[in-house]
Amino acid sequence: MANYSRTTPLSIQSTYGIAIHTSSPDLGLAIDDFAGDDRHRVWQLGRDLSTHLHPLLSDFLQPQSWADLAFIAVATGPGGFTGTRIGVVTARTLAQQLQIPLFGVSSLAAIAHSAREGTIAVQMPAQRGELYAAIYQNSSVGLTALFADAVLTYEAWQQILATWNTPYQLINAEAEQGERVTTMLKLAHQQWEKGHRPDWSEVLPFYGQHPVQR
């Protein structure tokens, strides 16, 4: 296996988490040691994501190094298939090579956790006239999925909302979500604090739809 070498043991110095959000047309990167040293940045890349991601990631990481990372978070979608895949492949490969945990974070969850506390319903257009949708219970200490990320017709979603028995806030996902990268990192850190250490192999994009209409 990889011989990636660290200058110091992971438990002593590797304190940073890094997050990569590529599920929408912009790129969001965030890094945080959860002790006051944090930064994030968003780039409007569109179709240039694949050519610019790695140089930007390399520059963004500095002055930290790969050995400073304790975990990685990546947006797993829903969102653009190709963009999400580029982020997920990058994150899976980094986590595999650095031998650190990888947290896959739903784009809808990041939106919900950015909202006020309470029940949050999030919807996002999908292909073929359908919707990506989810309902979360949001609080300052965490997020709970009440209705997990799914693809459904507009009518089916309306029916779910009509029969929902508690008040909720409905949010339309914005087209560009790079700024949600900080919330993603926060959600991943909450899981990290609870002792979760997911392996990179568990994290795959959430597509919701099959490319061949059946």
Add this chain to the structure above:
Amino acid sequence: MATVLAIETSCDETAVAIVKNRHVMSSIVSSQIAIHRQYGGVVPEVASRQHVETVNQAIAQSLTDAKLDWSEVDAIAATCAPGLVGALLVGLTAAKTLALVHQKPLIGVHHLEGHIYASYLTDPTLEPPFLCLLVSGGHTSLIYVKECGIYEILGQTRDDAAGEAFDKVARLLNLGYPGGPILDRLAAEGNPKAFPLPEGKVSRPEGGFHRYDSSFSGLKTAVLRLTQTLQQEGQPLPVNDIAASFQATVAKALTKRAIACALDYGLDTIVVGGGVAANSGLRQHLQAAASQHNLRVLFPPMKFCTDNAAMIGCAAAEHFEKGHISPLTLGAQSRLPVSDVMTLYRSSANSHSAN
């Protein structure tokens, strides 16, 4: 002696290999054929998704099989053109990440150049110049190989690729996917002279026919008409004879053009690359014709005829030795002539690369 870890994801094979110059230290190929068979062909988005699921495990396996660690790898390579862009991006993204985290040079490789280099795995002493007949599901070309990175396309198909014609004929005969191996197997039991089929000549504006270009769409239509006629007559389809006649026509067309091209350009060696290089009809016809003209023909090992990463690593190792390095801004391209291979490498020292 460069050691390269190479990734190939241009279509429906997830492949990773480690090559030390022209010696294969490990080669992992995870085929998606069974997944795409239900759709009758490759579905690009399905291919991309499958690559994501398998590429990282293949990377780990390639290192294990080669008994190497990263300190012994000199560079990371990936196919970056031509191919399905979504599929290419998976391998290229993984390769860039490896290059970044392990501080190794990145080498983008043209898929067709990889097929040329598959023959170096057959004969490590092979050196240019020579002629490459590249025949696959996406390409049918006669390439003058002058030196590493310097190629001239002398002939190509004007419509369907040879492998594509095999797939389409197999589909119209309801034989399944991929068509090449199935037709090859059936052709062995059939009469190649049972049905005369058109070779598919390409007219030149000034008159006569192009000596090196080929066309297979007319041949495919001729097979369709033949089957329709036979079905209208109420006869059971002589599938073996149709397969043998079709395969012999393709093999003769390719052989005729390759031999003419080699003789015209004074090249004494023809190397064959691509999935159709595995076809027994082509092997027999070309070997027989070449020996009549004192030409040498090299076919890659069967396992390196279809898409694999060993051939990509072999090409990358030579580029690395020549100082050809790609920037981390390298993109994936669905189309790129093999004559433009050198555009994949940085032209100035200021380009952003992994080291």
